[in-house]
Amino acid sequence: MFNISGGEFLVLGALALLIFGPDQLPKAAAQIGRVLRQLRTMADSAKDDLREGLGPEFKDFDVQDLNPKRFVQKHFWEAGEDEGAGSRPVSQLNGKRPPFDPEAT
Structure with a gap:
């Protein structure tokens, strides 16, 4: 999805460890996960609202x-x-x- 290779993933992990520290990293990861779930829920809701607003002629949209x-x-x-x-x-x-x-x- 993001086209991240293994080396790039390790660099990002090391940066996250340096920025947040080993004690705060799990809390930050959990918060990022919650935000991503909320964004996905909002996007799905917007798609449903769009389909509902377009009416039955665009049911396969x-x-x-x-x-x-x-x-x-x-x-x-x-x-x-x-x-x-x-x-x-x-x-x-x-x-x-x-x-x-x-x-x-």
Whole structure:
């Protein structure tokens, strides 16, 4: 999700240990966990409110479709696969997915 390697994770852990200290680190980790759970609950609530506000004509609406990367995949690459081998994007890539660079987006 965050593209953190093992070495980077160890550096972050060492920094957290230096910043919070060994006695405060468990308390800080628990508080961060609570905040992340609250944020996830708020995001889920906002998604539900959005779906409810849009009405029944958008019952199959997916919030992930608003992500530009997902939009391109859904409307260009998946549509090309449905049309068969004659479609331009799929034939150029021989049926493979395009390369993805997380730093370019």
